[in-house]
Amino acid sequence: MKYDVKDIKLAVRGALRIEWASNNMPVLRLIKQRFLKEKPLKGLKIAACLHVTTETGVLAEVLKAGGAEVFICASNPLSTQDDVAASLVKNLKVSVFSIKGEDTKTYYSHIKSALEVKPDITMDDGADLVSTIHQRPAYLHKNIIGGTEETTTGVIRLKALASENKLRYPIIAVNDALTKHLFDNRYGTGQSTIDGIIRATNKLIAGSNFVVAGYGWCGKGVAMRAKGMGAKVIVIEIDPLRALEAVMDGFEVMPIMQASRIGDIFVTVTGDINVIRREHFKAMKDGAIVSNSGHFNVELDIDGLKLLSKSKKVIRDFVEEHTLKDGRRIYLLGEGRLINLAAAEGHPASVMDMSFANQALSAEYMANNYKKLKKQVYSVPEKIDKNIARLKLKSLGVKIDVLTPQQKKYLASWEMGT
Ligand code: ADE
Numbered sequence: 001m002k003y004d005v006k007d008i009k010l011a012v013r014g015a016l017r018i019e020w021a022s023n024n025m026p027v028l029r030l031i032k033q034r035f036l037k038e039k040p041l042k043g044l045k046i047a048a049c050l051h052v053t054t055e056t057g058v059l060a061e062v063l064k065a066g067g068a069e070v071f072i073c074a075s076n077p078l079s080t081q082d083d084v085a086a087s088l089v090k091n092l093k094v095s096v097f098s099i100k101g102e103d104t105k106t107y108y109s110h111i112k113s114a115l116e117v118k119p120d121i122t123m124d125d126g127a128d129l130v131s132t133i134h135q136r137p138a139y140l141h142k143n144i145i146g147g148t149e150e151t152t153t154g155v156i157r158l159k160a161l162a163s164e165n166k167l168r169y170p171i172i173a174v175n176d177a178l179t180k181h182l183f184d185n186r187y188g189t190g191q192s193t194i195d196g197i198i199r200a201t202n203k204l205i206a207g208s209n210f211v212v213a214g215y216g217w218c219g220k221g222v223a224m225r226a227k228g229m230g231a232k233v234i235v236i237e238i239d240p241l242r243a244l245e246a247v248m249d250g251f252e253v254m255p256i257m258q259a260s261r262i263g264d265i266f267v268t269v270t271g272d273i274n275v276i277r278r279e280h281f282k283a284m285k286d287g288a289i290v291s292n293s294g295h296f297n298v299e300l301d302i303d304g305l306k307l308l309s310k311s312k313k314v315i316r317d318f319v320e321e322h323t324l325k326d327g328r329r330i331y332l333l334g335e336g337r338l339i340n341l342a343a344a345e346g347h348p349a350s351v352m353d354m355s356f357a358n359q360a361l362s363a364e365y366m367a368n369n370y371k372k373l374k375k376q377v378y379s380v381p382e383k384i385d386k387n388i389a390r391l392k393l394k395s396l397g398v399k400i401d402v403l404t405p406q407q408k409k410y411l412a413s414w415e416m417g418t
Pocket of ligand 1: 053055346348
């Protein structure tokens with residue numbers, strides 16, 4: 001069995017941490033029980049480019065229970081939990097190719113290792129597998145029946161590929177499921193981003209000017225949690241509707257240049273490139289902290305920051321101090337990579353339970369339906385989405401009402417008014 005992990009001896013610790021995550025993933029547990037009986041993924045090879053975390057470990061167990069052979073590479077050079085990677089290899093016999101802190105060359109060589117197994121299904125977080133496959137036709141094997149995509153950034157890339165009529169197999173956009181983005185992007189990113197910033201810096205959030213760039217579901221979550229910890233939250237947004245929403249949610253909204261002068265802590269969650277640029281770094285206060293929680297490390301113009309700096313040093317793990325020519329210091333967290341996974345452990349298991357339930361059930365759906373699907377990006381079927389919500393509520397011990405026959409009829413009618 002091929003693999004490349006940091007240290008296989010870390011497997012004992014990894015197994016315990018995966019067990020801890022699993023205790024908080026009741027929906028995946030139910031799916032696993034059914035998969036063990038029905039084996040819906042029997043004979044399929046799944047190449048998964050995901051953050052190698054305890055939660056991904058639980059998903060791998062579920063996919064294997066369904067009969068799949070699983071091969072994993074990292075979806076970010078800094079997000080791998082090396083003990084989890086070791087445990088997956090040793091205890092679950094999953095081929096893992098990922099090491100925390102790997103350089104870009106190793107990152108892509110690991111992606112290639114996962115693709116060399118000729119997968120039937122690709123599972124992406126950020127679309128690097130699909131992008132690699134589409135740029136190197138040698139990887140476009142006949143056996144690929146479809147794929148799934150976890151994240152907003154990946155779905156944007158895939159839709160761009162599809163709009164050029166270049167997408168070569170169907171993909172299910174897991175991110176578009178309500179049980180994914182309403183919870184993972186909002187509550188998951190909200191909590192884990194603040195967690196990453198605190199673990200990296202141990203700074204007090206209360207009373208700080210906390211700047212959130214982007215007011216999508218991730219930005220909403222981060223802003224909400226920063227506010228909850230007592231920060232004065234400023235939102236940067238280019239979309240008028242979202243900006244208005246931020247205003248009415250009680251946040252100050254202003255252009256990035258204005259916020260640059262007053263912010264203490266900055267987080268980008270836009271999915272776009274060069275959101276905080278050289279001119280913004282130039283305007284920042286001494287001691288400003290800049291971080292990113294979007295998928296790729298492109299949201300901060302790090303080259304621009306380097307050009308302004310006369311020196312830099314790593315002052316704490318995941319904290320790089322850049323001293324500008326006039327002596328001001330700017331602190332860059334986690335090399336501008338997603339701080340929630342670089343300095344913390346990513347989203348809590350309880351929320352990944354729903355995201356990865358969508359992954360497992362979408363893989364099953366693909367296995368059963370790929371012949372009917374076109375080379376397009378598909379949403380997760382509503383039935384799957386609602387079922388995951390039902391199972392999650394049940395696991396939380398929450399009961400809800402059902403419509404009475406009269407209410408059902410009323411909702412299907414148009415005659416009755418005041
Ligand atoms: N993305 C964000 N948090 C994650 C986690 N805990 N595991 C896998 N992918 C993630």
